Amino acid sequence: MLKVIAACGSGMGSSQIIKMKLEKVFKKLGYQAEIYHTNVGDAKSQANNYDVVFCSESLVGTFTGSKATVIGLKNLLSEAEMTEKIEAANLPK
């Protein structure tokens, strides 16, 4: 089970959209993933307990030094971009 955080500035808009999209994409790629959505502050403090963090590109810098893989997204609505970045990151199944 892959442990995933979807993060945005507030934890109530973009991060939920990322979560909805990721659920679809992970399923399609054959991953079992547990996705938690929250704001960046909370995500930062919890990131080390997760395998991977997804957020808007503009928030990637917030996670410097984190043990989790951090994936920044340019287009939060693009399943193609998510698929490509998940494949490139070679996440464990």
Next chain:
Amino acid sequence: MFKELVEKKHYSFHEGFDDWRDAVRAACQPLLDDGTIEKEYPEIIIGKVEELGPYIVIAPNICIPHAERGRGVNDTAMCFMKTEKPVSFDPNDPDKDARIFVVLAATDDEVHLNNLMQLSETLSDEAVVEKLLQAKTAEDLKAVEG
């Protein structure tokens, strides 16, 4: 979705804005007018973007101004705004320009989640986004499916 927004008068059209902060305020104005939000809500959104960067621009051309629930929000709603000229959030990154704005306000989690699901499905359809970019009046907006 857009028909409902027109019926609730949750929409506006503008030429453009030199400052993204004014764009966020204008996008919120219809919600302020009917008491859905308080004056502080757009300022909270602006403060978050100043602190964290333009994370509310979720895709090229698309911005969803929102902040944490609870502060300055009285009801769950969405509000549409379109500008003719792109609004710049980062002068060094044209990918962060936006012309379609959908403000999110939330007090009820379930309604909000439904709104978000509908919104993300709708805006994932490039044909819909194209129609929204062309829309100039409430009638045009009403005619956009989704």
